[in-house]
Amino acid sequence: MPNKNEQTHILITGASRGLGAALALAYAKHYSEQANETLHLSLLATTTDNLNATKQQCTPYCDQIDCYGVDLNDPSASIAPIQAIAEQPVDIAILNAGVTNDSKNNQETWQQQHAIINTNLLAAMACTHALIPSMQARQSGRIVLVSSIAAFKGLGLTPSYCASKAGIKAYADSIRGGLADQGVTVHCVMPGFIATDMTAAYSGATPFMISSERAAMIVIKGLQKNRLIIIFPRLISWGMRLLNILPVRWSDAILKYAGYGSPTQ
Numbered sequence: 001m002p003n004k005n006e007q008t009h010i011l012i013t014g015a016s017r018g019l020g021a022a023l024a025l026a027y028a029k030h031y032s033e034q035a036n037e038t039l040h041l042s043l044l045a046t047t048t049d050n051l052n053a054t055k056q057q058c059t060p061y062c063d064q065i066d067c068y069g070v071d072l073n074d075p076s077a078s079i080a081p082i083q084a085i086a087e088q089p090v091d092i093a094i095l096n097a098g099v100t101n102d103s104k105n106n107q108e109t110w111q112q113q114h115a116i117i118n119t120n121l122l123a124a125m126a127c128t129h130a131l132i133p134s135m136q137a138r139q140s141g142r143i144v145l146v147s148s149i150a151a152f153k154g155l156g157l158t159p160s161y162c163a164s165k166a167g168i169k170a171y172a173d174s175i176r177g178g179l180a181d182q183g184v185t186v187h188c189v190m191p192g193f194i195a196t197d198m199t200a201a202y203s204g205a206t207p208f209m210i211s212s213e214r215a216a217m218i219v220i221k222g223l224q225k226n227r228l229i230i231i232f233p234r235l236i237s238w239g240m241r242l243l244n245i246l247p248v249r250w251s252d253a254i255l256k257y258a259g260y261g262s263p264t265q
């Protein structure tokens with residue numbers, strides 16, 4: 001690789017597959033084309049075999065890739081590894097790891113609900129908490145919290161998932177102002193359906209679904225333009241916003257008619 005002067009450090013959770021893996025590869029390719037900058041990727045997930053597969057894909061384009069097997073279902077346990085990673089200043093942290101219930105199997109168990117809130121909401125908050133001090137000290141850094149258009153209106157097939165994603169959006173909105181004054185930018189990504197393992201387990205319709213590669217490019221371009229809320233695809237995102245402002249009996253009826261009602265309805 002040619003001599004480059006600066007290095008950008010990007011941390012991605014949930015990088016073993018799906019959107020996280022696509023983001024890692026897209027960023028690796030992007031930085032390989034930059035004249036002056038190299039990329040350091042720190043990739044997290046529970047499945048180290050799959051993380052290593054992402055690493056292999058990125059290796060031709062990227063100088064330094066570190067993989068960490070961390071189970072975010074135990075949010076407090078994620079703080080120490082994230083703090084250790086942040087000893088090499090993190091420029092962009094994409095807190096993307098997520099789980100949902102398998103809506104094909106009817107209702108959520110309490111254990112599933114716990115795991116969804118732990119992984120999607122509490123772990124993202126724990127990682128943010130661990131990253132903030134070093135970013136504040138440097139007066140720079142971006143925290144990218146991955147929510148969903150499901151944050152606008154709960155869907156009966158995936159109640160805890162929707163609750164976790166609404167929580168992420170509210171958390172991003174809440175911390176953005178204070179951190180902006182300290183040089184730290186908080187972004188919230190709100191995708192519609194992306195073709196990944198997550199949607200493969202979803203029993204509802206998946207209109208306007210896009211590939212993980214396309215979703216990754218939309219996220220990267222949105223961050224380059226410094227968009228604070230990156231929401232896509234446009235049509236379904238407006239549909240969800242509209243459902244959010246309609247009288248609740250109407251929006252519930254529309255969702256039930258469209259097949260997104262709770263299995264017990």
Ligand SMILES: NC(=O)c1ccc[n+]([C@@H]2O[C@H](COP(=O)([O-])OP(=O)(O)OC[C@H]3O[C@@H](n4cnc5c(N)ncnc54)[C@H](OP(=O)(O)O)[C@@H]3O)[C@@H](O)[C@H]2O)c1
Pocket residue numbers: 013014015016017018019020044045046047048050070071072073074096097098099119146147148149190191192193194195196197198199
């Ligand atoms: N797919 C969609 O339609 C869609 C739409 C809106 C928002 N999103 C959001 O986008 C993000 C990525 O979703 P995706 O579709 O790419 O999902 P995915 O293909 O199922 O991948 C999920 C990633 O999260 C990691 N993960 C899951 N549980 C974890 C845990 N306990 N500890 C550490 N890592 C864990 C997985 O790795 P391991 O299993 O190897 O640990 C995997 O890398 C999620 O936050 C999701 O909610 C997705």
